[in-house]
Amino acid sequence: MDNSHSQQQRGGNQIPLSPSQTPRMSKKAARDLQLVDSNSSNGHDRGLNIQVILRCRPLSEDEMSAKTPVVIFCNEHRREVSAIRNISHKQINRTFAFDKVLGPSSKQKDLYDQVVSPIVNEVLEGYTCTIFAYGQTGSGKTYTMEGERKAITMNGEFTDDKGLIPRSVQQIFDTLEAQNAEYSMKVSFLEIYSEEIMDLLAVEECSKFLDEKLKKPITLLEDNKGDVFIRGLEEKMVWTANEIYKILEQGSAKRHTAETLLNKQSSRSHVIFSITIHIKECTSEGKELFKCGKLNLVDLAGSENILRSGAREGRAREAGENNKSLLTLGRVINALVEHSGHVPYRDSKLTRLLRDSLGGKTKTCIIATISPSIHFLEETLSTLNYAQRAKNIKNRPEVNQKMIKSVLIKDLYMEIDRLKQEVYAAREKNGIHIPQDHYVNQESEKKAMAKKIACMGLDLELKEKQLMELQELYIYQQKMTSELGEKLERTQKDFKQNEHALLDLEDRFGQANATIKEKEYLIYNLLKSEKELIERALGLRAELEIAASEVSSLFNTIECKDKIEDRNKVLIQSFQTQLAQQLEVLSKTVAASVTQQEHHLKLIEDNMQSFASTKVEATEELQAQLTKLKDLYGSGFKLLDDLAGELDKISGLAFGNLNSEVSRHSSSLVELFKEVISEADAVLSDLQSNLCNQVEKLSAYGQQQLESHSRSLQTTQSISEATVNFFKTLSMHATKLSQIVEDAQITNDQKLYELEKKFEEYAATEERQLLEKVAELLASSNARKKRMLQTEVDGLRESDASVTFKLQQELSNVQGLATSVKDKWTTYMEKTETHYLDNTIALKNGKDGLEDDLQNCMSKARMGAKQWRDAQDSLLSLQRNNIDFVDSIVKGGVEASQRIHARLSSAASSALEEADGVTQSLLSSIEYSLKLDHDANGNINSMIVTCCEDMRKMRSSHDYQVGEIMENAGKNLIDDYIVHG
Numbered sequence: 016m017d018n019s020h021s022q023q024q025r026g027g028n029q030i031p032l033s034p035s036q037t038p039r040m041s042k043k044a045a046r047d048l049q050l051v052d053s054n055s056s057n058g059h060d061r062g063l064n065i066q067v068i069l070r071c072r073p074l075s076e077d078e079m080s081a082k083t084p085v086v087i088f089c090n091e092h093r094r095e096v097s098a099i100r101n102i103s104h105k106q107i108n109r110t111f112a113f114d115k116v117l118g119p120s121s122k123q124k125d126l127y128d129q130v131v132s133p134i135v136n137e138v139l140e141g142y143t144c145t146i147f148a149y150g151q152t153g154s155g156k157t158y159t160m161e162g163e164r165k166a167i168t169m170n171g172e173f174t175d176d177k178g179l180i181p182r183s184v185q186q187i188f189d190t191l192e193a194q195n196a197e198y199s200m201k202v203s204f205l206e207i208y209s210e211e212i213m214d215l216l217a218v219e220e221c222s223k224f225l226d227e228k229l230k231k232p233i234t235l236l237e238d239n240k241g242d243v244f245i246r247g248l249e250e251k252m253v254w255t256a257n258e259i260y261k262i263l264e265q266g267s268a269k270r271h272t273a274e275t276l277l278n279k280q281s282s283r284s285h286v287i288f289s290i291t292i293h294i295k296e297c298t299s300e301g302k303e304l305f306k307c308g309k310l311n312l313v314d315l316a317g318s319e320n321i322l323r324s325g326a327r328e329g330r331a332r333e334a335g336e337n338n339k340s341l342l343t344l345g346r347v348i349n350a351l352v353e354h355s356g357h358v359p360y361r362d363s364k365l366t367r368l369l370r371d372s373l374g375g376k377t378k379t380c381i382i383a384t385i386s387p388s389i390h391f392l393e394e395t396l397s398t399l400n401y402a403q404r405a406k407n408i409k410n411r412p413e414v415n416q417k418m419i420k421s422v423l424i425k426d427l428y429m430e431i432d433r434l435k436q437e438v439y440a441a442r443e444k445n446g447i448h449i450p451q452d453h454y455v456n457q458e459s460e461k462k463a464m465a466k467k468i469a470c471m472g473l474d475l476e477l478k479e480k481q482l483m484e485l486q487e488l489y490i491y492q493q494k495m496t497s498e499l500g501e502k503l504e505r506t507q508k509d510f511k512q513n514e515h516a517l518l519d520l521e522d523r524f525g526q527a528n529a530t531i532k533e534k535e536y537l538i539y540n541l542l543k544s545e546k547e548l549i550e551r552a553l554g555l556r557a558e559l560e561i562a563a564s565e566v567s568s569l570f571n572t573i574e575c576k577d578k579i580e581d582r583n584k585v586l587i588q589s590f591q592t593q594l595a596q597q598l599e600v601l602s603k604t605v606a607a608s609v610t611q612q613e614h615h616l617k618l619i620e621d622n623m624q625s626f627a628s629t630k631v632e633a634t635e636e637l638q639a640q641l642t643k644l645k646d647l648y649g650s651g652f653k654l655l656d657d658l659a660g661e662l663d664k665i666s667g668l669a670f671g672n673l674n675s676e677v678s679r680h681s682s683s684l685v686e687l688f689k690e691v692i693s694e695a696d697a698v699l700s701d702l703q704s705n706l707c708n709q710v711e712k713l714s715a716y717g718q719q720q721l722e723s724h725s726r727s728l729q730t731t732q733s734i735s736e737a738t739v740n741f742f743k744t745l746s747m748h749a750t751k752l753s754q755i756v757e758d759a760q761i762t763n764d765q766k767l768y769e770l771e772k773k774f775e776e777y778a779a780t781e782e783r784q785l786l787e788k789v790a791e792l793l794a795s796s797n798a799r800k801k802r803m804l805q806t807e808v809d810g811l812r813e814s815d816a817s818v819t820f821k822l823q824q825e826l827s828n829v830q831g832l833a834t835s836v837k838d839k840w841t842t843y844m845e846k847t848e849t850h851y852l853d854n855t856i857a858l859k860n861g862k863d864g865l866e867d868d869l870q871n872c873m874s875k876a877r878m879g880a881k882q883w884r885d886a887q888d889s890l891l892s893l894q895r896n897n898i899d900f901v902d903s904i905v906k907g908g909v910e911a912s913q914r915i916h917a918r919l920s921s922a923a924s925s926a927l928e929e930a931d932g933v934t935q936s937l938l939s940s941i942e943y944s945l946k947l948d949h950d951a952n953g954n955i956n957s958m959i960v961t962c963c964e965d966m967r968k969m970r971s972s973h974d975y976q977v978g979e980i981m982e983n984a985g986k987n988l989i990d991d992y993i994v995h996g
């Protein structure tokens with residue numbers, strides 16, 4: 016009937032174990048021992064998901080009386096829980112599935128039977144199992160783990176409200192007793208508060224320092240292999256269930272005492288109650304083995320957030336630390352679910368201690384507790400999310416290795432020795448004394464702790480700074496909150512005012528609705544008509560766009576035309592400038608040629624004048640020589656007359672008979688001389704007349720030359736004048752042409768501007784009219800526009816054609832003018848050539864005549880000389896004939912005659928000599944004159960040839976230039992008007 020009693024009776028079956036002995040230590044020892052049983056073959060080593068149970072508590076009495084709405088609905092059958100909330104602005108409808116769902120009506124027994132009992136059986140099989148209770152404050156964690164405080168009756172019996180811990184304890188003992196097993200059991204009870212571990216089973220040493228010693232702080236350490244163990248944790252051996260209940264009561268009492276001191280600590284601390292069981296087994300070979308099972312029952316702190324839990328100032332750290340454990344637990348769960356490489360077990364003591372329960376070899380169950388109240392919906396959803404995530408964690412549960420008795424005993428002896436040493440050290444010396452290796456370990460731990468403390472100090476400073484910032488933020492937020500509160504109040508006031516206004520507005524709204532309906536009908540009709548209008552307008556717009564595109568193409572054409580006209584203008588201007596340049600060159604060439612010709616003519620004139628003067632001089636010299644000759648002959652004749660008178664006198668005196676003869680001879684001689692003189696006179700007069708004739712001819716020839724040259728000068732001048740006139744006319748025509756082009760352009764521009772203006776006016780008018788009478792005007796408008804455009808285009812074409820015609824006319828005029836000028840030029844050139852040829856012929860004739868005359872003169876002179884020689888011969892023969900005859904008669908007068916003869920001879924020889932000299936000089940003069948003539952002829956010929964050549968060259972170059980210019984101009988103009996056409 017009393018479980019504790021019955022257990023005490025079976026105390027002899029229980030195995031005493033060291034308080035610090037844990038399954039981890041068993042593992043360590045097992046390395047040196049024989050491995051008896053392997054759990055790898057039992058099929059439980061495969062990944063097994065953590066079991067997650069959802070428990071929803073019922074509404075409390077207060078909540079029920081306040082008619083708190085329920086927002087959580089559990090479907091145990093489908094193992095689903097739904098959070099449903101319907102508010103106008105926000106709608107929540109979420110469903111979560113778990114391994115088991117226990118609704119508000121579920122009892123403690125239901126949970127235990129369905130969930131915990133199988134776990135306890137696993138523990139008794141040698142597994143380590145952990146059960147977490149997770150949820151917000153007041154959701155029923157403690158109720159689930161421990162049960163109602165009044166669950167124990169006055170007789171020490173439990174009511175139906177007892178939690179899973181007492182039920183588990185009861186089941187363990189019941190099972191072991193039923194098996195009649197030999198076992199040992201130890202329990203530990205600790206609390207993690209502000210990341211500090213408190214041993215809830217520690218003995219109170221001194222009531223004086225109750226506060227300090229109330230909970231003995233213990234440390235969490237890791238060995239070299241990273242396994243976690245707790246130094247200084249009390250593990251109490253228990254033999255009966257009642258002992259455990261007492262321990263639980265004591266531990267809870269400690270918690271409650273602290274709670275009164277630290278103000279509701281329970282909801283912010285994590286509590287772990289552990290039961291470790293060693294059960295003896297005998298193999299078939301008779302060997303004694305010990306299997307070890309462990310059950311961890313964890314009541315976690317409330318999962319609500321720090322601010323909501325009301326942590327302030329000094330308690331912020333506490334809340335933060337507890338929250339740190341919870342947050343780390345969450346992060347560990349996330350890391351395990353997401354299979355990330357690093358799992359932050361070491362970040363909190365809770366996760367360090369329960370490392371094996373999360374992703375390790377432990378069988379784990381999480382009981383998530385929630386409230387159905389609407390007020391905790393947010394936290395409830397958070398818990399549900401958290402639990403659902405935790406569902407995905409996989410553990411690989413393993414049965415703890417079994418140990419043989421001897422090893423276990425050896426291990427226990429070692430532990431006893433260690434404890435004895437501690438006791439010995441304590442007895443020998445005052446104060447605290449520990450063994451050497453413990454001291455060394457503690458020192459190293461101290462150093463590590465000091466380092467850690469330094470780091471934590473820095474961390475603390477940082478955290479304090481952050482805290483300050485957060486406090487400031489918090490103050491600011493509070494300020495904001497108060498402001499917002501004020502605003503809210505104001506808004507509420509406004510809201511009330513607005514409510515009245517809203518009612519008015521509602522009335523108005525009703526009226527307006529009716530009006531709107533009427534207007535809607537009107538708008539509908541209007542929209543319909545507007546739609547039709549828009550369709551029509553769109554059609555019209557399309558047509559307008561087409562018209563606009565046509566107009567733009569027309570504008571483009573006109574623009575193109577403008578460009579062509581501009582180009583023509585530029586071409587004409589360039590042609591004009593080119594023509595002016597070439598004309599200038601031509602006029603310069605003509606002027607140069609005229610100057611050259613004038614120069615040539617002057618040269619010819621000078622030459623002719625010099626020739627004429629030379630000729631006149633020569634002729635005068637010749638005349639002078641002839642006169643001299645005449646005088647000489649006259650003096651000779653006079654001398655001869657004198658001699659003859661003397662001879663007459665002598666002969667009259669000496670030879671009377673001879674008078675007749677002498678007079679006969681004399682008369683015959685006189686006659687002869689007269690004849691000779693007359694002949695000589697005739698020859699000389701002939702020569703003189705020839706020379707005069709020649710002079711006349713020369714002067715006539717000079718005159719002729721002068722006349723011809725003045726004629727050619729006149730012709731050249733007239734050619735120059737004609738050319739200048741031609742160019743003047745040409746430039747006048749070019750000016751006219753450019754004027755015509757400019758006029759045409761101006762007219763076109765004007766017309767285009769008018770067209771544009773007209774088009775704009777038309778477009779505007781049309782638009783206006785179109786809006787009024789769209790459909791009717793469309794056809795007429797288009798026709799009008801087309802007509803207008805056609806008219807304008809025709810006008811433009813006509814003007815273009817007229818301009819083209821004018822330009823062609825002007826071009827033909829220019830061409831005709833150029834042809835006539837060319838003809839005139841040719842005629843002038845032919846005339847000039849003819850004149851030059853005539854002049855040349857006349858000059859040649861004159862030259863020939865002159866040569867003939869000179870030849871004639873020469874022959875006459877030769878004849879005169881011959882006659883003179885004949886006369887001399889006749890005289891000599893007459894003298895010889897008369898010598899014998901006169902010898903006798905003129906014997907007396909021989910001497911005189913001889914003297915006379917000698918004198919005559921000397922006179923005759925001197926006369927002959929002089930005559931020869933004169934004749935010689937005459938001949939040389941004639942030769943010089945001939946030479947001069949010849950030279951003059953040569954000069955004149957060469958000059959004429961040069962002139963002719965120059966004229967020919969000039970003519971050909973002028974012809975070519977003028978032809979080329981005219982040809983180019985004609986070509987350009989024709990080309991341009993071909994392009995324009």
Ligand SMILES: Nc1ncnc2c1ncn2[C@@H]1O[C@H](COP(=O)(O)OP(=O)(O)OP(=O)(O)O)[C@@H](O)[C@H]1O
Pocket residue numbers: 071072073075119121150151152153154155156157158159163281282283316317
């Ligand atoms: N399933 C349930 N059925 C009936 N009553 C319950 C249930 N769960 C909780 N309660 C009641 O709700 C109250 C709060 O429960 P409990 O103290 O266990 O919450 P808690 O989560 O442990 O809170 P804290 O974290 O503050 O310790 C208790 O009075 C308890 O009796």
